[in-house]
Amino acid sequence: MAPAMKIVFGLLTFVTVGMIIGAFLQLAFIHKLEVESYSRPGTIRLENDREAESLRLGYVKPEIISWFPRIIVLHNFLSMEECDYLRAIAMPRLQVSTVVDTKTGKGIKSDVRTSSGMFLSPNERKYPMIQQIEKRISVFAQVPVENGELMQVLRYEKNQFYKPHHDYFSDTFNLKRGGQRIATMLMYLSDNVEGGETYFPLAGDGDCICGGKTMKGLSVKPVKGDAILFWSMGLDGQSDPNSIHGGCEVLSGEKWSATKWMRQKVTS
Structure with missing residues (x-):
């Protein structure tokens, strides 16, 4: 190789290595700012840092697990304090769960x-x-x-479950206030649960574990602070039958969750 070519090659190598090192240093600096912005009490590095903290920006990690139906797992959606707070509010007022009656809109007991x-x-x-x-x-x-x-808080004890169902309404009575349910946010409030997965039988093309059994579909294990966001309506505005889901049987421990249903229109 000619001396001139060696010099050019050396300069290109030096510049390339410098760019790579610079990129890594920039990523490290950004990561440092993010950690300091959200983990150090009283440190304000964003113009609206309080709102960023309330939204848990930098903590919530979205994971898309299905497009049809649309399902996103939001890791670290709730803080541990928020989980315990919801459980404390609910504990004194727990009652046997009901399902919505399609004729009256009231809750009725069911073995489902x-x-x-x-x-x-x-x-x-x-x-x-x-x-x-x-x-x-x-x-x-x-x-x-x-x-x-209104948010609902639930507790599933050993051997308890919720059979697969749709969150959207198939009657006209329940559509009068707020229209159709379009999406659901299901938030896990407890750990150390065996079983109790949230199960989507028509999502994915593989197998999953549901209450200790191998089933077709997708399931999401209860992890305290995580949430599942899924849509009961497709992008065409029609109810999505593939959004059918259930709560798998709890084998040990207690599964606590909070559910928020969202409608097409104002409910309050």
Whole structure:
């Protein structure tokens, strides 16, 4: 190789290596800023850092697990404090869970659902931490807060389950207030549960574990703080039958969850 070519080759190599090192240093610097912005109390590095903190920006990690139906797992969606807060509110008022009667719109007992639960009141919806969670749900789901139903907190004990069902309504009575349910945010509030997965039998093309059994479809294991966002309506605005889902049988421990249903129109 001619001396001139060696010099050119050496310069190109030096520049390339420098660019690579510079890119890594830039990524490291950005990561450092992100960590400091969201983990150090009182540190304000963003213009609206409080709102960023309430939305858990930098903590929530979305994972798309299905496009048909649309399902996204939002890792670290709730803080541990928020999970414990919702459980504490619900504990004294748990009652046997019901399903919606298509004729009256009222809750009725059914062997389809064997958990216990309660709904937050309109007044509790005004509590700062509840408002913070509802705003986060609205931002990630891109559905206005006022289109959401009252949040429901559920507890599944050993051998309890919720058979596969759709969240959208198939009757006209329940459509009168707020229209059709378009999306659901299901948030896990407890750990150390065996079984209790959320099961989507018509999602994916493989096998999954549901209550200790191998089944066709997709399932999401309960992890405290994680949430599942899925849509009951397709992009065409029609109800999506593939959004059928259920709560697998709990084999040990207690599974706690909170559910927020979102409608086409204002519900409150």
